[in-house]
Amino acid sequence: MVLILTLTIQSLATMVLLVPPVMAPVLSAQLGVPAGYIGFYIAVAYLSAMLSSLSAGAMLTIVGPIRLSALCILSSAIGLTLFVMVPSVVTLALAGIFIGLGYGPVTPCSSQILIKNTPMHRLSLIFSIKQTGVPLGGVLAAIIMPSLQDMVGWRSALGVVCVMLLICAVVSLFTPRSWEPDASGVRKSFREEFLGALRTIYRIPVLRTLAICSFCFSIxxxxxxxYAITFLHEEVGMSMVLAGVFLSVSQAAGVIGRILWGYLADHFFSTWSMLMVLAVGMLLSAVGVFYIDANASDWWVIIIFAVFGATAIGWNGVYLAEVAKRAPEGKSGSITGGTLAVTYLGVVLGPPAIGLVSQAAGGFGYGFLSLLLPTIASIILLGRTRKHFQRR
Structure with a gap:
């Protein structure tokens, strides 16, 4: 039940975050802006998420992970409701702020809940299963939203999402308090908590490497x-529904990948080996997307997006489990929040940068090709720090 709760909250938090990108062609037409501008919504949302994840450690000591998770879901509902009531570029940015503030602490909350209720020898697998909430949320957004929008209109479709969020927030408040770790009795200021977490991450080489790789992988x-749906719809010429199906393939592959990589990391391979394989997979997938055009077969597109999803969406569980293992005792929530701040910085900078590269180069294919830079950087970094991962 603990896993179901954290998985559900992660799925809905991700779904609401990804609704605007999935509906980018429709929303951009309604707002009168290019579809590439949705990347700036992502930047605003993840900048807010970065700030709230940094303060997650302090908030967890005050509120507790379950009640904080409910507040996070409620924040996302408020943001989306604002945009539905008064759709504009300004309210989309405000929605990004509220949704990001709600998204940031969700993973630190779940890490603190799961680290108490999970045996250490199953940690990578359980964390990976919980993190399937991210691609599951993407699947829900990619499959449900285009069809729901066609049936009832984009405003009513967003309203349905708001109702789902409110129901989840209320239900989570009635879960047993025994699922939460015992209060530490020590309440630090926000500044003390997140600066302490960042110092710890910088001091421990493995945590530092994980944080930097997460920056690259998040891009x-x-x-x-x-940009997948926009690329497939506007440049390859697919319908929005078909483009959504291909994106959902990548999300589904991400679900399978997260569970598979977590199992392999627990039983057969080291975290370092798994992260290296995933980085190479992202590099090859980015090149594959660049070569997709109107003449590409559906099966070729499916293979590319499946590999891309399994790697670019599948890395988080292995990464978060290793962060929890390497964090000082009792600090898994704050250390996770600190590393996620670096992760979210990649998201803040990445999509707008890729959008600008795509506009300057004349297509989103070139934007995907530019992902060679962060993937090669992560491969080099992992190669130079392998010895640190072998130490415990």
């Missing part, structure tokens, strides 16, 4: 989630 992940 790949959000580029896929943000």
């Amino acid at each position: 790949c992940q959000l580029t896929l989630m943000t």
